[in-house]
Amino acid sequence: MASMKGKVVVLVGCASGMGAATLKLLLAAGATVTGFDNNRENMADTLEEINEELPEFKDNLNVVYGDVTSAEDRSRLVTTVREKYGRIDSLLYVAGVLDLMCPAHKTDDLLWQYVMDVNCNDCFYLVRDCLSMLLDHEGPAANVVIVGSVGGLYGSTAGAAYVTSKHAVLGLARNLAWSYHWRNLKVNVVNPGAIISGILGNAMEKWPDRDVMDPEGNDLYNVRGGVSLGCDAAGNNMMGTSEDIARAILFLIDDDNAYINGAQLTVDGGWTSF
Numbered sequence: 001m002a003s004m005k006g007k008v009v010v011l012v013g014c015a016s017g018m019g020a021a022t023l024k025l026l027l028a029a030g031a032t033v034t035g036f037d038n039n040r041e042n043m044a045d046t047l048e049e050i051n052e053e054l055p056e057f058k059d060n061l062n063v064v065y066g067d068v069t070s071a072e073d074r075s076r077l078v079t080t081v082r083e084k085y086g087r088i089d090s091l092l093y094v095a096g097v098l099d100l101m102c103p104a105h106k107t108d109d110l111l112w113q114y115v116m117d118v119n120c121n122d123c124f125y126l127v128r129d130c131l132s133m134l135l136d137h138e139g140p141a142a143n144v145v146i147v148g149s150v151g152g153l154y155g156s157t158a159g160a161a162y163v164t165s166k167h168a169v170l171g172l173a174r175n176l177a178w179s180y181h182w183r184n185l186k187v188n189v190v191n192p193g194a195i196i197s198g199i200l201g202n203a204m205e206k207w208p209d210r211d212v213m214d215p216e217g218n219d220l221y222n223v224r225g226g227v228s229l230g231c232d233a234a235g236n237n238m239m240g241t242s243e244d245i246a247r248a249i250l251f252l253i254d255d256d257n258a259y260i261n262g263a264q265l266t267v268d269g270g271w272t273s274f
């Protein structure tokens with residue numbers, strides 16, 4: 001693993017799942033990380049693990065608690081980073097939420113808006129507001145990495161809002177990559193397949209009165225579109241780990257991989273290679 005010593009990294013969505021795994025890898029590689037998340041309970045667990053597993057690196061982490069859908073919280077994050085470091089080497093947008101596998105006819109305004117906000121709109125606002133700390137970077141290029149989904153490439157594996165938000169954020173990344181490649185910024189996307197993480201539990205907490213897996217959507221997307229394709233020849237589910245995605249993120253921000261820009265890296269164990 002490449003050294004990230006001295007690198008200033010902003011990691012949005014670091015309390016559980018892929019974000020937490022990425023946080024640990026970054027700290028172990030020597031990065032200085034500002035983490036952002038709204039889930040204090042999961043963050044407390046992750047901090048405990050870091051204290052146990054990586055005690056020598058824990059002082060390289062500063063956590064800003066906030067909700068990415070709040071303009072005030074995002075602004076607090078940007079101001080903290082500006083005042084503390086004045087630059088960003090890598091901005092990693094890992095935060096994301098499920099759409100409860102709802103097909104369009106079951107997607108109400110609230111669900112649509114929240115999923116579009118967390119998975120796409122707030123990513124745009126945050127990247128835009130950090131550009132002054134990312135562009136014209138001294139030395140190797142600065143990075144933005146956005147975690148999308150195979151739902152950003154195909155229509156079959158999640159509901160209407162999730163699939164739309166993940167397609168949109170891929171378009172955003174490609175536009176950013178082209179717009180700023182001459183200003184020493186590279187922008188890439190990791191599109192995970194089915195990964196063991198906190199996403200289902202977090203959805204159950206966010207929407208306690210709703211089915212996390214709408215039965216109709218579950219049949220359409222999880223059974224017919226997802227799990228049936230995401231199985232190996234023996235019928236075993238091809239789930240990956242959050243660490244699989246963390247390693248892909250670190251690969252993309254490694255200075256040695258400077259020519260990878262505007263790319264989408266599918267990390268799904270071969271699920272979508274059919």
Ligand SMILES: NC(=O)c1ccc[n+]([C@@H]2O[C@H](COP(=O)([O-])OP(=O)(O)OC[C@H]3O[C@@H](n4cnc5c(N)ncnc54)[C@H](O)[C@@H]3O)[C@@H](O)[C@H]2O)c1
Nearest residue numbers: 013015016017018038039067068095096149195197198199
């Ligand atoms: N798990 C999967 O199978 C899978 C597959 C493809 C893509 N993804 C994507 O991977 C990314 C990471 O998800 P994960 O699976 O690790 O799930 P996760 O729920 O464990 O991690 C998401 C993180 O984002 C944070 N977050 C969510 N909403 C937030 C908000 N409003 N404000 C601040 N922080 C917020 C959560 O607290 C959590 O720490 C997401 O973008 C998700 O859409 C997941």
